[in-house]
Amino acid sequence: MTLDAAGTLAIDPLLDDAGTRIIVCCGSGGVGKTTTAAALGVRAAERGRKVVVLTIDPARRLAQSMGIDSLDNTPRRVKDVEGEGELHAMMLDMKRTFDEIVEAHADPERAKAILTNPFYQSLSAGFAGTQEYMAMEKLGQLRARDEWDLIVVDTPPSRSALDFLDAPKRLGSFLDGKFIKLLMAPAKMGGRAGMKFLNVGMSMMTGTLGKLLGGPFLHDVQTFVAAMDTMFGGFRTRADATYRLLQAPGTAFLVVAAPERDALREAAYFVERLAADDMPLAGLVLNRVHGSAAARLSAERALAAAESLEEDGAVESAENSVEISAEKRAENLDERGIVDQEGGKAGGRGSSVSSPEAAQSVKTVKSVKSVQPNKTAEPVETSGLSEAAESVNHAPSADDSVERLTAGLLRLHAERMQVLAREQRTRDRFAALHPEVKVAEVTALPGDVHDLAGLRTIGDRLAAGGSPAGAA
Numbered sequence: 001m002t003l004d005a006a007g008t009l010a011i012d013p014l015l016d017d018a019g020t021r022i023i024v025c026c027g028s029g030g031v032g033k034t035t036t037a038a039a040l041g042v043r044a045a046e047r048g049r050k051v052v053v054l055t056i057d058p059a060r061r062l063a064q065s066m067g068i069d070s071l072d073n074t075p076r077r078v079k080d081v082e083g084e085g086e087l088h089a090m091m092l093d094m095k096r097t098f099d100e101i102v103e104a105h106a107d108p109e110r111a112k113a114i115l116t117n118p119f120y121q122s123l124s125a126g127f128a129g130t131q132e133y134m135a136m137e138k139l140g141q142l143r144a145r146d147e148w149d150l151i152v153v154d155t156p157p158s159r160s161a162l163d164f165l166d167a168p169k170r171l172g173s174f175l176d177g178k179f180i181k182l183l184m185a186p187a188k189m190g191g192r193a194g195m196k197f198l199n200v201g202m203s204m205m206t207g208t209l210g211k212l213l214g215g216p217f218l219h220d221v222q223t224f225v226a227a228m229d230t231m232f233g234g235f236r237t238r239a240d241a242t243y244r245l246l247q248a249p250g251t252a253f254l255v256v257a258a259p260e261r262d263a264l265r266e267a268a269y270f271v272e273r274l275a276a277d278d279m280p281l282a283g284l285v286l287n288r289v290h291g292s293a294a295a296r297l298s299a300e301r302a303l304a305a306a307e308s309l310e311e312d313g314a315v316e317s318a319e320n321s322v323e324i325s326a327e328k329r330a331e332n333l334d335e336r337g338i339v340d341q342e343g344g345k346a347g348g349r350g351s352s353v354s355s356p357e358a359a360q361s362v363k364t365v366k367s368v369k370s371v372q373p374n375k376t377a378e379p380v381e382t383s384g385l386s387e388a389a390e391s392v393n394h395a396p397s398a399d400d401s402v403e404r405l406t407a408g409l410l411r412l413h414a415e416r417m418q419v420l421a422r423e424q425r426t427r428d429r430f431a432a433l434h435p436e437v438k439v440a441e442v443t444a445l446p447g448d449v450h451d452l453a454g455l456r457t458i459g460d461r462l463a464a465g466g467s468p469a470g471a472a
Contacts, residue, residue, distance in 0.1 A: 009283035043459035046086035
């Protein structure tokens with residue numbers, strides 16, 4: 001079974017459908033959600049729609065790829081988009097979005113008290129779940145404005161893809177939960193008659209909390225709670241409204257994953273969660289899928305061919321070393337087969353006498369390479385020849401270099417085919433679990449995407465959607 005069993009995810013009909021108003025790209029961190037969201041935005045805009053891409057990626061790669069100096073909490077128009085549509089992009093400013101909520105739902109005096117409160121500043125800057133909650137808030141704001149045909153959301157780079165759905169509820173539960181209500185109780189009961197005994201108990205409780213949390217911190221929390229009293233219900237209400245918006249027919253979820261075991265396991269969890277929450281899943285985008293134009297050559301055959309070439313090359317190299325060593329040895333012999341000496345010493349031992357056997361040996365060694373380049377110079381036997389062969393360094397022949405290069409390429413191909421096989425196994429496991437999920441596969445690019453041209457290439461590959469050569 002392969003991922004094609006469920007059918008290929010058709011991206012262009014999804015982007016062209018006027019009923020599609022929100023596309024949410026979700027998945028675990030590092031699988032290419034930001035690039036996918038940006039590529040979808042570019043393609044939809046160039047096909048005639050007015051699009052805004054909301055990213056929560058702190059790396060700011062989206063701005064760079066779209067040619068914008070910086071992104072902030074306000075949508076910015078992207079230039080150089082071809083076609084009749086428009087593309088806008090923005091990056092979620094978590095704290096600024098929280099500030100806007102406070103300013104919109106509190107009178108100026110109370111808003112000032114909240115915005116300057118130390119506990120609020122910590123909460124709005126980095127409390128667990130705040131980023132995901134504010135992403136939902138911003139999505140709700142953008143949809144309410146009804147200014148764009150399509151909103152593409154790049155979800156936060158969370159440890160788990162499920163954090164995007166769970167964190168807003170967790171934050172809403174905290175802001176509207178028992179702990180907050182407990183902290184609000186002293187302020188609410190302070191002016192009531194007949195509650196002195198209870199106030200004494202509350203004072204004891206807050207005193208204990210003050211020892212655990214620190215008096216100044218507890219005071220900041222109580223001041224924050226008192227100022228936010230009228231707003232807590234609104235957080236839960238808005239979170240629920242945005243949650244219902246994500247379940248609406250105009251929303252489409254795209255689960256983004258890489259062809260790796262952990263990423264696809266996370267994708268499987270997310271698919272199951274979307275189904276449990278009745279959220280519309282469009283399909284799976286499988287990023288960075290490897291392929292090969294020579295897939296018919298298996299890894300086993302490539303490795304066998306590489307080993308054969310390397311063995312042949314090693315034999316030839318050894319034979320060439322023996323030949324060259326024999327030549328050098330012969331060149332250092334006089335006609336009698338004796339090692340040459342300096343002129344003075346030779347003169348003392350008489351004139352040289354030619355040796356027909358030695359001369360024949362020299363001729364044989366010198367002719368070996370030209371006549372039989374792959375044969376050893378067997379007629380030449382001199383003492384110490386093997387040691388000389390090991391010590392001689394020589395440049396490889398052209399044929400030797402080609403064979404080594406070919407063997408190296410074959411080994412690289414074998415590694416690529418092993419990667420393809422591993423990716424196929426992980427895709428098959430996902431398909432076995434969720435055969436109903438449609439898939440668009442995006443072949444890996446040789447480098448990073450850093451401009452509109454790169455985003456268009458990703459968009460083209462998303463639209464093609466099929467398995468790359470050798471991947472199926």
